[in-house]
Structure formats: C-alpha cells, structure tokens
Amino acid sequence: MVELAQVVVDVPTMQTNRPYTYQVPVLLERQLQVGTRVVVPFGNGHRQVQGFVVGFTDGTDYQGKLKPIQSVMDLQPVVNAELLTLSKWLADQTYSFWIACLYTMLPNLLKGKAHRIVRVVDELDEQDYYDLFAGRDFRDYADFENQPEAIARLLKLKKAGKVRFDYQVENRAKAKTITGIRPQLDFEALEEARTSLHPNAHAQNRLLSYLQSIVGQTVVQKRAEQQTGISAATFNQGVKKGWLKKVPVEVYRTPQAHGQPLPDDHHLEAPLRLNADQQRAVDEISSQVHAHKATTFLLQGVTGSGKTEVYLQTIAQALADGRTALMLVPEISLTPQIVNRFRRRFGSQVAVLHSGLSNGEQYDEWRRIERGEAKVVVGARSAVFAPLDNLGVVILDEEHEGSYKQDEAPRYHAREVAKWRGRYHGAPVVLGSATPSLESRARALKGRYHFLRLPHRVNQQPLPPIQVVDMRPEIKRRGESNFSTPLLTALNDRLSRGEQSILMLNRRGFSSFMMCRDCGTVLKCPNCDISLTLHMDTRTMKCHYCGHEEPIPRVCPHCHSRHIRYYGTGTEKVQAELQQLLPQARIIRMDVDTTRRKGMHEKLLRQFGAHQADILLGTQMIAKGLDFPNVTLVGVLNADTGLGLPDFRASERTFDLLSQVSGRAGRADKPGQVIIQTFNPEHYAIQDAQRHDYDRFFYQEMSLRRQASYPPYYYTVRLMASHPEEQEAARAMAEIKSLLSQRLAPETIVLGPTPRAIARMKRRYYYQIVIKYKQDSALHATLQEIMQKTQSKGFKDVQVSIDPDPQYFI
DNA sequence: AGCACGCCGACT
DNA sequence: GTCGGCGTGCTC
Secondary structure, eight states: OOOEEEEEESOOSSTTOSOEEEEOOGGGTTTOOTTOEEEEEOSSTTOEEEEEEEEEESOOOOOSOOOBOOEEOOSSOSSOHHHHHHHHHHHHHHTOOHHHHHHHHSOGGGSOEEEEEEEEOSOOOHHHHHHHHTTOSEEEGGGGTTOHHHHHHHHHHHHTTSEEEEEEEEOOOOOEEEEEEEEOSOHHHHHHHHHTSOTTOHHHHHHHHHHHHTTTOOEEHHHHHHHHOOOHHHHHHHHHTTSEEEEEEEEOOOOOBTTBOOOOTTSOOOOOOOOHHHHHHHHHHHHHHHTTOOOEEEEEEOTTSOHHHHHHHHHHHHHHTTOEEEEEOOGGGOOHHHHHHHHHHHGGGEEEEOTTSOHHHHHHHHHHHHTTSOOEEEESGGGGGOOOSSEEEEEEETTTOGGGBOSSSSOOBHHHHHHHHHHHHTOOEEEEESSOOHHHHHHHHHTSSEEEEEOSOTTOOOOOOEEEEEHHHHHHHHOSOSOOHHHHHHHHHHHHHTOEEEEEOOOTTTTOSEEETTTOOBOBOTTTOSBOEEETTTTEEEOTTTOOEEEOOSSOTTTOOSOEEEOOOOHHHHHHHHHHHSTTOOEEEESTTTTOSTTHHHHHHHHHHTTSOSEEEESGGGSSSOOOTTEEEEEESOTTGGGGSSSTTHHHHHHHHHHHHHTTSOOSSSOOEEEEEESOTTOHHHHHHHTTOHHHHHHHHHHHHHHHTOTTTSEEEEEEEEESSHHHHHHHHHHHHHHHHHHSOTTSEEEEEEEEEEEEETTEEEEEEEEEESOOTTHHHHHHHHHHHTTSGGGTTOEEEEEESOSOOO
16 A cells, blocks of 8 residues: 655644645655655645645545645654654644644744745736736746735736746755865876976966865865965866866854854863762762653752853763753853853854854754754753754753743743653753742652752852842932932942942833832732732723722822822933933943844943943843853842732742842952842842842742642643634633633632733734633643634634743733 | 635626 | 625645
C-alpha cells in the first residue's frame, strides 16, 4: 500500500485544526520525512498553503479524492520527534491551534509567505493590459492592496476567464552566503601558468603562488585579500584565466556581542571559587544531571549570592557529560553583560536567542543549535523550544517573572514547557530567583520541588539599608512633588561626592485607580478586596472580578479628605521637575520613548556606565541586572502604583520590584542606600521589602491568598469573549457561563462574566470569566467543548480565548 | 483564511 | 429577467 502523509496546514481555524491526508508523489518520497514543511493544495480553487508533515499512514476514512503534496520545502525535518510531540501537548494545554504551536517553536523565517499571483491567460484589451499589468503577464496581487477599483477590474477579468489567480508559497529561510575562492587547477598546472607569465606580472604571480598554497580548499575572498594583499581585481583576472572559481560560502549571521569581539575558544574564563552554599547547590543539581533525573529545583538566593556562577558550573557539568544546556532569562535581563559572561565561559558553544535578533540572525542561531554546533542556549521565553538534543539541564533565572508567560496564543508558560522537556530528556530543571513566585515557593515547601538556598552574598557585604519615606506629610508640607526632602538631600549628597544614582518611576497601573493623598487609601471592591478601576467612559469605579460598580468618590471614604484623585505620573514630567530641583545634575531618562530605537537601550546604559550622567531615571526596565559600581543611591519614586492594580498579584509584584531595585545599590566597595517613597508605608509588601524579609512576606501573602481562594491554593483559568456589539458579547458569555456551571465540579468557583478593564478594544467589546479550581476532572473537556461550540452559528462573530494560569487579570 | 455555492434586492 | 450583495459551509 502506498504511504499517505498527514499534514497540518497553515490555516489557523478551529475547523481545520487537525491533520489532513495527502498522497505522496513518488518523486518526493525520499525527501519526505515527519517534521518537514511541505506545500499542499488546500480547498477549492488552486490555493496553496504551507504545512507540516506530522505522520504517515496507509489508510484514511476520508471518502473524497486525495490531493498530492505539491512540494517539499526542507531537505531536513525542521521539527524533530521531541518538538513534534511537544507541539501537540502545547496545543492541547493552551487550547490553541496546532499550527500556531509549531510556528511558535520555530524561527520566524520558517513561516512561509503566501503570495497570490494574478496571471494573464487570455488576450486582454489594451487598456487593462497597460493599466493593470504594465506590459507584463503577471503581477503580485498584493501590489493592488489599496486600489479597490483595480481589484474590481481584476475580479471581472477573472470571471471572464482572462486572468487566473495562482498561489505561491515563498520559502523565506535562506542561508546567507559570501564570496569564496577556490583554485581550479592543481599545483603543477598553476606552476605552469606561473612560469609562462610575463615577468612584469607581479600581482598575478603572487596570486598563483597563493592559489598553490590553498589547492583543494575554499577561502573566503575578503580574508584572502586581507591576508595576502592581493586585490579583488587580481582575483577577477584569475577567474577570467580559469585559475580559480568564485563559490558561495555559507555564513552564519551570528549576533555580535554589541560591538565587542566574540571570545576565542582558547582563552576561556576559568570557573570562580564557590562558597559552601554554592558548592552544595552545584553538587546537588549535577548529581541529578548525571543520574538523568528530571528533578525540579528551586534555587532561592539573595541578590549578589552568586546564582549565575552556580548556573555556569552546573552547565559545565552537563557539558562534561556530553549533554547540552538551556538557560532562560527574562527578555529585559538578557543584556550584553549576561550574554558575554556565558560566552567568556563557554565560547562558541553558546547560541543566543531573543526578540532583538533580526530574522536572519535568529534563523542562523537556530540552525547552529539544530546542527549540534551550539550546546548552550541562552535566551528569552521562546528559547525554551530551542532544538537542543540530549538536554542535560534547563535553568530558568528570575523564575517569578511574569514575562515567561506568553500573553497571546499559544498562551504557554516557559516554566511548564521547561519541566516537560526536563521529563522528556531526564534532565533537572532549576528555577532560580531572589524572590520566588508564591507558587514555586509553596511547591518547594511541600517537597514537590527540591529546595536550595543561597542566603549569603558572595562579597559578604550586607544588603543596603532601605529607608521608607512617607509621602503624605511631604505632600502636605511642600505641595505636589515627586521628590521628598530625604531623597533630594541624598541626591545632592551623591552629586557633591561624584557618585551616581538610579531613580525608578513605577509606571504600572498608571492613572487607572483612585488613591487618597492624605491617608493612602485605595478604593476597593466590597466583595473582592481588589482595587476598583476608574472608567471615565461611564464615570464609575468598577470591579473586574465581580462586576461591582459605584460612583467616583469625591471624598475619601476612610478619612473624608477631599484629596482623593487618580494616581500616576510620566517620566518626562518627572525629569523636568528633577532638572529644576537639581539644575547641575546630568540626567539620563530611560523609558519606552527613549529606548524605542534599536541599540538606544545599550547606548544609554553605556553612557551612564561611563559616568556621562549623574542620575539614571527610568521605568521598570532599569530594575534588572544593572550593575554599576559607582551607583550608591537607588530611589523608588512611587512604590505604590503597582499596589493599586486590580490584580491579586499586585503585592507580590511590588515586593519583587522593590527587592529587585534594592539590589542595584552599592555592590562594590562603596556602601549603598535605598530610598522608597510611598503613600502606604504600613503596607506589608513595602515593610517586608524594607527588611529584606522574603519569608515574612511569603507567609503573610499566603494567608491572604488562602482566604481569598487564589493561587497557589487554587488554579485559575481566564475565559475571554469579544464581539463588536456589547450585548452579543455579554449574551455569548452568559451562555458559556451556564455551560460551565452545568459541567464543572461544585467546588469550582466561576467568577463573572464581567466586562474587562478596557472593555472596548479594536471596536470589540470584551467580557471575561475567571475560573478558580483545585482539581476538576471535567474542566479540560469542558473548555475544549466551549472552543468547539463557539464555532457554531449561535456564536457568529464571537471570538473566544482561553488563558490557563493567567499572569495578569486586567 | 479564502473560496464557492446559494438565496434576496436594484439595475443594464 | 440578471448582477451581485454577503450568509453558510468546507477545505484531505
């Protein structure tokens, strides 16, 4: 029986979210493997789409006539057996399309580009031929994008059978090549050519001797020119005379370490000496590497405790076993400094994957990994899919970071994918953090994760003292200002001593909630204990969990002050105020606006590092990983903004952020100081951060989570539905809710539906339902059922998405 | 997604 | 009468 191929096609809809069966033409039989990309005809007409071969079969239930695969796009599979299995699991776990999961795991260039070509097949009249085709016999349909009249004419011509629409899938994945030269004659023949040269032909003489020295090899022309001083013109003459040939040489678009040279493999940095805690961590993790055990570790180490060195030496152990390693870092922490540290230790075995790379660089790094040339991958979230074989260890640094969860479909969490890959390869997974997520820390306490701690700083220096400044009396005394007296004094002090300061403006939750300037009260929902969000459109305060609504208050419900208002400030405004207060200070502002241009982020940091400025003023992006020895003061202008968010993780994020920035002060020989300005000096997240007391924060927060039935005591799922008409969105959600109530376990809590914070986006109205459950055997099937059911005509134009374990609830 | 089939309004 | 509006259903 002839083998048939199962193909997942690039048509991301619920109806087509399954493999289709295709005939395999004899010519393609040998090239075709599971995991290769193919071009297949799909649907009526002659539409072509890209697809992935996910299996072979010798029979099918399909009654119609099978179509043949049109062509094979890859010589080698681009998805190996592991990643194929993973993609299927991912689609199931995240309620997303299989095809979307496959693309998520691969470099962007492997997503083929579909072209529609309009081809002239019959005589056209002069006018049409000239206007539409400009004398050619085909054009890309995309050329007519914004010309509705032209499109109308084309459709008419199509109807008349004068033009045809063809489809073409473009394979964008191409290797970059540069010119190489290769001798075309053997040594003797070159010698002969040399002796018959005119005695004045010095350059050609040198070329011939050079060619003699590289017989049988290919050398990059640019290098040959540099090495020998022979000019490009002389090489061209050599080509003419048939002495040599120019050949394309494939090169990798290796992302350079931002101008710095890549370290060469013979001068790698030696491992640092470990302290007892670090050594124990390395030993325990390595033992699991050696034993092929998929143990999950939680490595909790205070800032400066040397976690990175533990990672490096653990990776070295895996490499020594002939295995590979995956190192995940949040996007904003993936700075040149951290990448270079890995490169100095492991040299050219390191590959880097992150969103800052061009598509070409991304593709080339990916191929180096896939070919086994890179054994250590350092990357952000999506690097968790790096095609490493024989994985020995996976490390997730800053495991508490919300950015490990993708906030669009497929909504996966890199931590869960990492654990899946760990199980597949028998490799331990290390979750590292100074402030672990409550979920992870709770699991460590229950023994589900193996708990390791690094309680001491490597340099034995104490953590910097943190001063909390209560802004309420400050505002009363001096009027509206972003700068308290103690902070200004401290800033002035650094200026006069020639030391630097970092100021962070917390932008999260910008101006969406109400807070009293006199007592710090934030308006909360009476049912949910979560902040109410201001809706200017309806002039009300709303709760996004239960739908509670109340008018905007004029006086504080707690202290009856009239100073209750929105909360939030922009960096630009703050910079202006600061410049006025400290005219002599040189300030660098870092926010989305000043760093939008590529490379600006690094440039500003380099300037600050070179002491071309006294103060670095920025948003959250400056909280991570920066290490400037001359910085002795860190100030947080508004610690509270995060606390006002209608999100049960608000306190946790505030605590993390404050702990994080505090680590930026005084890391070298000079002692540091941290000043936190707040309207809520009594809040436990601020007080515990001030004391550097993670444990205290953990237990306090855990008890609140237990009372309110939030993670880690409950799991959560968020369902969202949208429709251009608000009524329709609400009606669809009501129907979904009733289905959930019928199917789910009675202990499962279903909140909502409620309108989302930004209820109307892109001309659609959004509603959400939050499900809280401990275990519910009916949940998965019910959610699948909802995805299916909402395809029917009762849900016309309704878009439904499911977000398991959402990180943000706004 | 993108296409064809199919059933109701305003036109050569 | 028919051209074409877009609602509906299918794609190996």
